Amino acid sequence: MNTVVKIENLVKRYKELVAVDHMNLSIEQGEIFGLLGPNGSGKSTIINCLLSLTNYDKGEITVFGEKMRADNYSVKGRIGVVLQNVAVFDELTVYENIDYFCGLYVKDKAKRKELVQEAIAFVGLEEFVKFYPKKLSGGLLRRLNIACGIAHKPELIIFDEPTVAVDPQSRNKILEGIQELNRQGATIIYTSHYMEEVEQICSRIAIIDKGQLVATGTKEELKSMIQTGETIRVEVPEMTSEVLFGLEKLSHVLSVEYNDGLATIKCSGGRHNVLHVLEFLNNTETSFGRVFAEQPTLNDVFLEITGKELRDEVQ
Amino acid sequence: MIYYMYRVKRLLRNKTLFFWTILFPLGLATLFKFAFSSITEKTWGFDTIPVAVTTESGVAAEAMFVEFLEGMENDGAAFFSVTETDKDNAEKLLSEKEVTAVIVLGEETEVLIYENGLNATVVKTVVDNYLQSRDIFMEAAMTGRLAEVTESFADETETLAVREFEGASKDPMIQYFQALVAMASLYGAMYGLLNTGEMNQNQTVVAARRLAAPMKKLPTVLADVAAACTIQYLQFLLILAYYLLVLKVDFGRVNGWLFVAGALYSLFGVLIGYFFGCVLQKEKGIADSVMTGCIMFSCFLGGLMVGNMRMILETSAPIVNRINPATLIAESMHALCVIGDMGWFARCMISIVLWCILLIIVSVVALGYHQRKIGREGKKA
Incomplete structure (x- = not known):
């Protein structure tokens, strides 16, 4: 596989604040690479450095094998950008907006017309081409924002939190669209603080906190980095301290918490954990209700590595 | 593009x-x-500009100047309506807005105006031109080139002021x-x-x-x-x-x-x-x-x-x-x-x-x- 983006030892400071702290990343061709981290973790700063929208203090960024600079127009021409905030002009119609942004990359008018039509069809805005952005709903605006970023058929597309403040239906369409773009050959960088989205579409994920790379790998690799292999939740109306102690002593059980009639049992990656727990409760004549078993999430990965919830940071 | x-x-x-x-x-x-x-309708007309000229000394140059002013025409109409008077009366006329400007003749010729406007500008420009021409004539007289200068200046002084304001806003x-x-x-x-x-x-x-x-x-x-x-x-x-x-x-x-x-x-x-x-x-x-x-x-x-x-x-x-x-x-x-x-x-x-x-x-x-x-x-x- 070819490396599309290589970030080496990147440091970006804003006065005393270290926004990106010795970051190393490598993104391969054909990947959907997720940058996951809470708000303020440095994701957008990395993207800004990558696009040469801001200077950085140290390190090197290589895109398509060339050093990325503000005046490296050949590389910039192969990148598409979909920013978190909708970047369109209120005075231009849907068609004109897409044509304008496509025109920043494609000079040939006939080719551009073709690309614009394709982009409109891709995001499903055919009925709205003559609408001004103010007349569009939030979901349609996001689709327009995406169309403006992808119309020139870039090889590398950066999506910076494209689903913020989007309804679930539009969110699913956006995620499906991103996967389709990836199938068509584009390499994707997807930043988000929504771990479910990252988990759903990304082939590789980098978890970032306070400007530092916490972990990187596929979701399976990330989950295997932590001790927790399974979380079991059992409704137990009453639990004695002996039963609690007994549960903790079971093999593969890492920790047990009991709050408000719900026992949360974290287990390592052993097999038949649910069976062993229920067997124990049965043997100790402890009555129980519903049982839930969950595989570890990226939040568990983030929690175990950083000691805090990823969700806590979500605004 | x-x-x-x-x-x-x-x-x-x-x-x-x-x-x-x-x-x-x-x-x-x-x-x-x-x-x-x-x-505009009440106050403005470019027909004739009323001016007062002080002619207290009675020298020939003053009479010539008055004649010069009275001789200026625009489309057949007199450019200036000249009132010859003394300085006190001239100033009175000016304060009462009976005249646009007072031209005080003398060694240091002055133009007194009550308020700025196109008419006042016209008066000042005409007087400036006249004074410049006068200086040229005096110098020519002293150097014995009076006839030559007179010939070349024959009609120019008069037309200069008029031409300058042709087409100007009224x-x-x-x-x-x-x-x-x-x-x-x-x-x-x-x-x-x-x-x-x-x-x-x-x-x-x-x-x-x-x-x-x-x-x-x-x-x-x-x-x-x-x-x-x-x-x-x-x-x-x-x-x-x-x-x-x-x-x-x-x-x-x-x-x-x-x-x-x-x-x-x-x-x-x-x-x-x-x-x-x-x-x-x-x-x-x-x-x-x-x-x-x-x-x-x-x-x-x-x-x-x-x-x-x-x-x-x-x-x-x-x-x-x-x-x-x-x-x-x-x-x-x-x-x-x-x-x-x-x-x-x-x-x-x-x-x-x-x-x-x-x-x-x-x-x-x-x-x-x-x-x-x-x-x-x-x-x-």
Whole structure:
């Protein structure tokens, strides 16, 4: 596989604040690479450095094998950008907006017309081409924002939190669209603080906190980095301290918490954990209700590595 | 080209700008026209200018001068209605506005006026010309070249003054309309300010989006400036056409130079917007308010609210008239269309060009400063 983006030892400071702290990343061709981290973790700063929208203090960024600079127009021409905030002009119609942004990359008018039509069809805005952005709903605006970023058929597309403040239906369409773009050959960088989205579409994920790379790998690799292999939740109306102690002593059980009639049992990656727990409760004549078993999430990965919830940071 | 075309479209479709840069100057001009029409009808006539000449000494030169004035004609009508009297009576006539000016003859010839206006300017110019000619004759007499000079000057002195004002505006309220054109031109700053909102990635999200594209900065900035100037110039033409064709404002001589000047006024206005946008980049709201305030103050000094403000400043603080943007625009039009003084017009144009150069330099320096600051301190796009 070819490396599309290589970030080496990147440091970006804003006065005393270290926004990106010795970051190393490598993104391969054909990947959907997720940058996951809470708000303020440095994701957008990395993207800004990558696009040469801001200077950085140290390190090197290589895109398509060339050093990325503000005046490296050949590389910039192969990148598409979909920013978190909708970047369109209120005075231009849907068609004109897409044509304008496509025109920043494609000079040939006939080719551009073709690309614009394709982009409109891709995001499903055919009925709205003559609408001004103010007349569009939030979901349609996001689709327009995406169309403006992808119309020139870039090889590398950066999506910076494209689903913020989007309804679930539009969110699913956006995620499906991103996967389709990836199938068509584009390499994707997807930043988000929504771990479910990252988990759903990304082939590789980098978890970032306070400007530092916490972990990187596929979701399976990330989950295997932590001790927790399974979380079991059992409704137990009453639990004695002996039963609690007994549960903790079971093999593969890492920790047990009991709050408000719900026992949360974290287990390592052993097999038949649910069976062993229920067997124990049965043997100790402890009555129980519903049982839930969950595989570890990226939040568990983030929690175990950083000691805090990823969700806590979500605004 | 796509950059330029879409920028033009965007600026044209901006309703707020459309109101302030087109509808507002047109509306204000319409109001001015209605407000001034009755005054104009009552007070103005270019038929004859009443002047008083003090002829106390009784020397032949005084009689010659009076004869000269009485002999001046315009389309068969006397240019001046001359009252020969003593100085006290002349001043009384002036204070009662019976005459436009008093010409006090003597070793130091003086022209006393009650208020500024075209008539007063005519009197001063004629007297200046006469005095210059007189000096030439006196010198010629002393050097024995009187006959030669007399021949060459035969009819020239008389025609000089008359020719100079042919085609000049006869509207005494013309300075208000000149000031309005100046205001409309300076309102082009709004286009410039809007454009600067998309120059740095920290200003708007579309600015960041544009900068991520493979576009060189200078051509895009130039395309933006060109688009703003195009629209501003079209507006200048529209406003001028409205004044001349709809309101029938007598602008005086409207020749090709006015259209060249209009292009420079448009650039000047747009660059003022760039200046404020680049210097006060962090706070667009503040830049907007400060810029509008400065423009209105400049227009006030240029005579938009007080008609004779330029004359007041000319006597108390002439430097203001030399540097105030609105005054430079209004005076260049006055020099070109009313007085026909190309030297004065050129001086105004040069001052505007110097202003433009200064605005460009400061804007570029400020832009660079802010970009470096963003790099150091950061601000998420």
